[in-house]
Amino acid sequence: MYILRDYQQKAVDQALEFFKRKRDPAMIVLPTGAGKSLVIAELARIAKGRVLVLAHVKELVEQNHQKYESYDLNAGIYSAGLKRKDKSEKVIFGSIQSVANASDSFFDDFSLIIIDECHRVGVDQDTQYAQVIKKLQSKNEALCVLGLTATPYRLGLGWIYNFSMSGEVKTHDERFFKYCVFELPLNYMIKNKYLTRPVKVDIPVTCYDFSELTESGKMYTLNQVEELLQQQRRLTPLIIKNIIDITENYQRKGVMIFSSTVKHAKEILSYLPDGDARIILGDTEDDTRDEIINSFKNKEFKYLVNVSVLTTGFDAPHVDVIAILRPTESVSLYQQIIGRGLRLDPGKKDCFVLDYTGVSHDIYAPEISDKKPVKDSVQVEVICPDCGFENIFWGRKNLDGEITEHFGRKCKGGKQDPDSFEIEPCGFRFRFKVCNKCGAENDITARECISCAHVLIDADAKLKQAKLSKNAHVLKPDTVQLEKKFDKKNNPYLQVRYYDFDSKYLSEAHYINNETSLKKFHINFLRSHMKIPELGHLIENVDEVIKYQKLLRMPSYVIARKQGDFWRITEKVFVEELSSR
Numbered sequence: 001m002y003i004l005r006d007y008q009q010k011a012v013d014q015a016l017e018f019f020k021r022k023r024d025p026a027m028i029v030l031p032t033g034a035g036k037s038l039v040i041a042e043l044a045r046i047a048k049g050r051v052l053v054l055a056h057v058k059e060l061v062e063q064n065h066q067k068y069e070s071y072d073l074n075a076g077i078y079s080a081g082l083k084r085k086d087k088s089e090k091v092i093f094g095s096i097q098s099v100a101n102a103s104d105s106f107f108d109d110f111s112l113i114i115i116d117e118c119h120r121v122g123v124d125q126d127t128q129y130a131q132v133i134k135k136l137q138s139k140n141e142a143l144c145v146l147g148l149t150a151t152p153y154r155l156g157l158g159w160i161y162n163f164s165m166s167g168e169v170k171t172h173d174e175r176f177f178k179y180c181v182f183e184l185p186l187n188y189m190i191k192n193k194y195l196t197r198p199v200k201v202d203i204p205v206t207c208y209d210f211s212e213l214t215e216s217g218k219m220y221t222l223n224q225v226e227e228l229l230q231q232q233r234r235l236t237p238l239i240i241k242n243i244i245d246i247t248e249n250y251q252r253k254g255v256m257i258f259s260s261t262v263k264h265a266k267e268i269l270s271y272l273p274d275g276d277a278r279i280i281l282g283d284t285e286d287d288t289r290d291e292i293i294n295s296f297k298n299k300e301f302k303y304l305v306n307v308s309v310l311t312t313g314f315d316a317p318h319v320d321v322i323a324i325l326r327p328t329e330s331v332s333l334y335q336q337i338i339g340r341g342l343r344l345d346p347g348k349k350d351c352f353v354l355d356y357t358g359v360s361h362d363i364y365a366p367e368i369s370d371k372k373p374v375k376d377s378v379q380v381e382v383i384c385p386d387c388g389f390e391n392i393f394w395g396r397k398n399l400d401g402e403i404t405e406h407f408g409r410k411c412k413g414g415k416q417d418p419d420s421f422e423i424e425p426c427g428f429r430f431r432f433k434v435c436n437k438c439g440a441e442n443d444i445t446a447r448e449c450i451s452c453a454h455v456l457i458d459a460d461a462k463l464k465q466a467k468l469s470k471n472a473h474v475l476k477p478d479t480v481q482l483e484k485k486f487d488k489k490n491n492p493y494l495q496v497r498y499y500d501f502d503s504k505y506l507s508e509a510h511y512i513n514n515e516t517s518l519k520k521f522h523i524n525f526l527r528s529h530m531k532i533p534e535l536g537h538l539i540e541n542v543d544e545v546i547k548y549q550k551l552l553r554m555p556s557y558v559i560a561r562k563q564g565d566f567w568r569i570t571e572k573v574f575v576e577e578l579s580s581r
Helices: 006-021 036-046 058-069 096-100 128-139 186-191 222-231 235-249 262-271 286-297 331-339 459-468 515-529 533-538 542-547
Strands: 026-029 050-055 076-079 091-095 110-116 144-149 161-164 177-183 197-201 255-258 277-280 303-306 321-324 350-355 378-383 390-397 403-406 414-416 423-425 472-475 479-486 492-499 505-510 557-563 566-573
Touching: 006 026, 006 036, 006 144, 006 177, 036 050, 036 058, 036 110, 036 144, 050 058, 050 096, 050 128, 058 076, 058 091, 076 096, 091 096, 096 128, 110 128, 222 262, 235 255, 235 262, 235 321, 235 350, 262 277, 262 303, 277 286, 321 331, 378 403, 459 472, 459 557, 459 566, 472 505, 479 542, 492 542, 505 515, 505 566, 515 533
Parallel strands: 026 144, 026 177, 050 091, 050 110, 076 091, 110 144, 161 177, 197 350, 255 303, 255 321, 277 303, 321 350
Antiparallel strands: 378 390, 390 403, 414 423, 472 557, 479 492, 492 505, 557 566
């Protein structure tokens, strides 16, 4: 039989607790090597009805089935690729392609469907996953839908679920999976020696320069990658020599090399030791592929080259070098690649991660939400003044590690009902755009008011219109000067001057003499100028504005419009509002 680790039991318990109250699609996040097969086994064992476990490739179906039966449990397989179409067993492991085409009777009596690598499931109703779930639900309206993945995010989409069980709102956009009922961080697995420690080397002597593609902010094609590789073809033999040197000098046992294209993979293979290297491509015949994989697992050769075909459903514990020679915008793909080398194996102390792309991601803390507003941004922890939730935003820190600025816009926290598990988002906005029609607070990039649907002009459009107008002036500030002034009645006010590189300036004045003017100053100035917006309460008069000037930030652009003989500042645009940042 089997014994669950503490975190595996907790994952099972929290899934059960969730499905007692709700039937929304839920998911569990477990790093590669965390033993998801044990979680599947326990859920299947205690399920009252039949259980269908889906995967997208036959290798994963076979791997999950073999591990399940290794626990002295019986299960069937429904996969054309594995030449089996079992239908009667309580637990069926199936490939999505085969199950989607199964007869209507196949879908009887299932109470639980488990989807492995569930980050592949989207909201599109025309997919095979959607069709299978619809057929199962037509037989059982109370069907439980549970996803499993090590990477709960997708390129171009971000998080694939809405709410975590801690109450954090991952996204307000529509997602198929609504809740993550359990998540285990990768560093927990490594710290507790359930996985091998990765030793990451970003630039191990030389690397390709893919910045032309990756810094454009646009998706790139294989042809573009191939063209860049051709321009830098002299680097490939140097890189392969470096991989071989590291492998031999440190007596490594198994090396997986991830190449960019088929042509690139074949070139890499030509520089590797004869008889000690093989290659697997997308069109490699199944029998040949199986033979190569088995030979590699048996350590009959050391170097295995592939092009995006061994990122999932592949398990060779002896791998202790991962060499990345392909750029990727996808954090999930990057983590899947690294995961191939983190499984435990006798005598294995660590796994070298050799990144020859210059385009690496953080193995432990994926950056899959908002893009960095500025290059020197780092992740900072910001506590919501309303609900106390600890948000992770982009921001800046000083040399002492203190937060000097953050670019957070809306609290990601929420309050969860302990009985229904329903989550009510906090909704506090650190920065916002006020609708000039109804006064509602909107996200700074919103184009339509969430309250009255009034059209809100975005920052890029404002700049474009102002630059084309004869009665508008756009200034890009280089410095800001704050000064306390007095009017004719000796009332103090704050003068703010924005200077450009040519020392031309625009100015504005703010009175902060009573409760009404202070509130107006907070709305019109502090809410957008404060580096840390929630500290605005520190300022109540002109002297305090000047005293805390270091807490203020400068806008990217200032827009003024002609009023008689003077220029009046009407809008300011900050870095996070610009789509081209």
